[in-house]
Amino acid sequence: MRTNRLTDSPPVRFALRYKAWLYLLPALLVITVFQIYPICKSFLMGFYTDFDYLKDEVYAWGFDNFRNLMRDADFALAIKNTMRLALVAAPLSIAVSLLFAVLLNSDIRCRKVFQSIYFLPFVTSMVAVSIVWAWMLNKDFGLVNAILKVFGVKKIAWLTDPNMTLPILVVLCIWKGLGYRVIIFLAGLQGIDPRYYQAARLDGARAMNRFFHITLPQLGPTVFFLSITTVIDVFKTFDEVYVMYAKEPGPLKSGLTIVYYIFDKFYHNWSFAAAAAASFVLFLIVLAITLLQFGVVRLVALYDERRTSR
Amino acid sequence: MKRILSLLLCAVMVLSMAACGAKAPAAEAPADAPMQYITPEDAKGLLDDSGYVFFDIRKAADSGAKTIPGAQAWDMDKAKEGDAEAGKATMTEATKGLDKKIILVCYSGKRYAQAATNALSAIGYDMSKVYTLEGGFTAWSEKFPDLTTGAAPAETQPEEVELVFWHAMSGVNEEAMQKITDDFMAEYPYIKVTLQNQGGYTDLFDKLMAAAKANQLPNLAQIYSNRLSWYVDKGLVLDLVPYMNDPEIGLTAEDKADFPQMFMDNCIWGDGQYAMPFNKSMMVLYYNEGMLEEAGVAVPTTWEEWAEASKKLTKDTDGDGDPDIYGTVFANNLSTDIAPWVKQAGGLCMDDATGKPFFDQEPMRKAVTFLNGMFQDNAARFAGEDKNANIPLQQGRAAMCVASTSALPYIESGTEEGIVINCAPLPANETDDQLYYGTNVTVYDVGSDAQKTAAWLYLKYLTATENTAYFAAQTGYIPVRKSAVSDPVFAAVLAEKPMKQVAMDNLDKGFQGERCIGCINALNALGDQLKLVFAGEKDLDTALADAQVNGQKAVDEARNS
Incomplete structure (x- = not known):
């Protein structure tokens, strides 16, 4: 057996053993200071019931903030609005992106051009986009109502009618993230072995069947990844x-x-502890949904395994 | 006559020859100013007299090496060489805030002293108070060799101070503010004030809060009293009372009484003065003169007249069921702005001492019922996408609107052709109270003592009669000094623009809104309910009952941090 004197010396062995950690250290430091520490801190802050925000002195701890949150009609409304948005916007935007990705994947002309165009909204600042949208949707001077007028549709108060808010946010979410999701889907589509399609064609499978029985199952991990990121985004x-x-x-x-x-509680109401409690609840909700998604995927995989092993 | 003239000419010639200027003065150069001398013996007796100050005006190297004890070194080298402007600049700086007799010390009491005398004369210093040491430092050091000191003490001009002032003013408001600030800096060259626009009011207040946590508050900031109360409670604000009462830099009793009491009270918590009033305006009813005339409607003076007028003036020109011209447009957020109608109904929104909301009481019910009537008649709306209530009025899409007089410059410059806008006080009900609002400028308790003093000097300057008058003349705000009415600049503007007079005429009926900690949150809770009522989504009684509960909760929550 060949022995290497150098790597056997204790200090080098130590360094080799922890080499990975050394590489990770810079990133870990940044994450700890700017992510993990604030998360812990805001979690703790959620339990402050009497404190001096500026001096960081806490006089009393308790569950009051969480209790108030549960009783706050506004918080319930915020959860309801967000859930509704997530339920509608996330699946829709994934479906639309998939559609566009499949279209782009079928050797059409100027594919790169389309791809770039779809990607534009993603790289534009959300603030700029929102300002433009606000003008387009303006009731009296907006582009949208001007176009609708040509078709004889009455003025719609897009931005002042509460019923219009959800649809606008859904469309904005789909449009804004389209380019990004299409790119991810395209990468997934490129990874599908073309022989599956050839085999399917030989068996006489139609386009629809090929999509549902080859494309979609093969894209499983991509869909899963996008569903998590999209839900978190929403x-x-x-x-x-x-x-x-x-x-x-x-x-x-x-x-x-x-x-x-959370923003309103923190910046406008200066209810720092209430905002901290609310952000922790948001963290829990996102965590729960993500775990749920993982669970569903595992169940599906298990089910597939059973079916194929039978 | 000729004789007198020639005598005068002779005198000038003699003077100029005796003067330091050995080279013949250029033809266009002004005649030298006469000098009065003081003997070294007399000057010695004045060494410790605080009414006198010695200026050593020799070359910096010489005055730095050896001079008369306590003398201030001022370099007049350039002035001696004929650069009168440099001499004036140096002497302006040397005499800033100085009210003493000056003894000039040069080499022999001639050329340098003459240059300094000329400069002092040119900048208008009282020449009876300027003396030149006879024989200069040469004579002095011969007579009193013991009374010289190694090096001149550092110049006693105050140390440089920098101040940062966060504000939310833009357009003409910002320009006027900058002008006053520039004037201030010209008068106090050692103070530098940097104006920093932080965006709108909400942006400003958000940033202030973040700055407070990060321990980076600016020296000065514009702030509403309902926000400032929290900082006062936290001990972050400088109490201005010692500065105001300072015999040298403070305000006289006359000055203090010159501020309208309503504005001053808004800056006082307990025994402390934590701000000075700055940009104040009044909530008024703007109206389109042509529309009112056409509809045969008089400017409303009571709630009933107003509701009636609003209904009459609302028009659906294209017949689609939605009015194209609304009778009245209100600002988007009626939370803090509901105050005047509650007050006119004989009540208050909240108890400012305890923070208890009065949202479910009779005056509030009356006020909301009245406003709601206009909304339900579809004769009134919120500004909505127009953002500011005066916009639709300026574009002919509204006949009246409720807005602040601070909108005046925008109305003057941005109103569509053919539309004539005027304004009136808010129509009255049981009482005729009128709402005044606007921010004060506060000094945070940060930085050095020199900065704090400089900040006070700036505040004093900002609120001085001629400056507040200038600010009011340029903007839609009103002056914070009663005496500004007789300031020629502002008086001329008042005569020219009758709309400005409205805010001045109603000062005695004026009041300012609540400011207790948590009141904004409570009033916002009320505002949320009001929106539901006006949108027809909720009935008044439930909404006000909910507002009361939510409001009380909001106050409690705000007080635990």
């Missing part, structure tokens, strides 16, 4: 509402999302 909805509705949470609070609620 849960973070804030800037578009804040800008588009001129620093109001939409007409009659129809655009009050959880993040908006």
Whole structure:
């Protein structure tokens, strides 16, 4: 057996053993200082019931903030609005992106051009996009109503009618993230072995069948990844509402999302502890949904395994 | 006559020859100013007299090496060489805030002293108070060799101070503010004030809060009293009372009485003065003169007249069921702005001492019922996408609107052709109270003592009669000094623009809104309910009952941090 004197010496062995940690250290430091520490801190802050925010002195701890949160009609509304948005916007935006990705994947002309165009909204600042949208949707001077007028449709109060808030946010979410999701889907589509399709064609499978029985199952991990990131994105909805509705949470609070609620509590009401408690609840909700998604995927995999092993 | 003239000419010639200027003065150069001399013996007796100050005006190297004890070194080298402007600049700086007799010390009491005398004369210093040491430092050091000191003490001009002032003013408001600030800096060259626009009011207040946590508050900031109360409670604000009462830099009793009491009270918590009033305006009813005339409607003076007028003036020109011209447009957020109607109904929104909301009481019910009537008649709306209530009025899409007089410059410059806008006080009900609002400027308790003093000097300057008058003349705000009415600049503007007079005429009926900690949150809770009522989503009684509960909760929550 060949022995290597150098690597056997204790200090080098130690260094080799922890080499990975050394590489990770810079990133870990940044994450700890800017992510983990604030998370812990805000979690703790959620339990402050009497404190001096500036001096960081806490006089009393308790569950009051969480209790108040549960009783707060606004928080319930924020959760309801966010959930509704997530339920509608996330699946829709994934479906639409998949559709566009499949279209782009079928050797059409100017594919790169389309791809770039779809990607533009993603790289544009959300604030700029929201300002433009607010003008397009303006009741009296907006582009949308001007076009609708040509078709004889009556003026629609897009931004002041509470019923319009959800549809607008859904469309904005689909449009804004389209380019990004299409790219991810395209990468997934490229990874599918073309022989599956050839085999299917030989068996006479139609386009629809090929899509549902080859493309979709093969894209499983991609869909899963996107569903998680999209849901988290939707849960973070804030800037578009804040800008588009001129620093109001939409007409009659129809655009009050959880993040908006937290922002409002913190910056406008200066209820720091309540905001901390709310952000912790948001963290828990996102965590729960993500775990749920993992669970579903595992169940599906298990089910597939059983079916194929039979 | 000729004789007198020639005598005068002779005198000038003699003077100029005796003067330091050995080279013949250029033809266009002004005649030298006469000098009065003081003997070294007399000057010695004045060494410790605080009414006198010695200026050593020799070359910096010489005055730095050896001079008369306590003398201030001022370099007049350039002035001696004929650069009169440099001499004036140096002497302006040397005599800033100085009210003493000056003894000039040069080499022999001639050329340098003449240059300094000329400069002092040119900048208008009282020449009876300027003396030149006879024989200069040469004579002095011969007579009193013991009374010289190694090096001149550092110049006694105050140390440089920098101040940062966070504000939310833009457009003409910001320009006027900058002008006053520039004037201030010209008068106090050692103080530098940097104006920093932080965006709108909400942006400003958000940033202030973050700055407070990060221990980076600016020296000065514009702030509403309902926000400032929290900082006062936390001990972050400088109490201005010692500065105001300072015999040298403070305000006279006359000055203090010159501020309208309503504005001053807004800056006082307990025994402390934590701000000075700055940009104040009044909530008024703007109206389109042509529309009222056409509809045969008089400017409303009571709630009933107003509701009636609003209904008459609302028009659906294209017949689609939605009015294109609304009778009245209100600002988007009626939370803190509901105050005047509650007050006119004989009540208050909240108890400012205890923070208890009065949202479910009779005056509030009356006020909301009245406003709601206009909304339910579809004769009134919120500004909505127009953001500010005056916008639709300026574009002919509204006949009246409720807004602040601070909108005046925008109304003057941005109103569509053919529309004539005027304004009136808010129509009255049981009482005729009128709402005044606007921010004060506060000094945070940060930085050095020199900065705090400088901040006070700036505040004093900002609120001085001629400056507040200038600010009011340029903007839609009103002056914070009663005496500003007789300031020629502002008086001319008042005569020219009758709308400005409205805010001045109603000062005695004026009041300012609540400011207790948590009141904004409570009033916002009320505002949320009001929106539901006006949108027809909730009935008044339930809404006000909910507002009361939510409001009380909001106050409690705000007080635990």
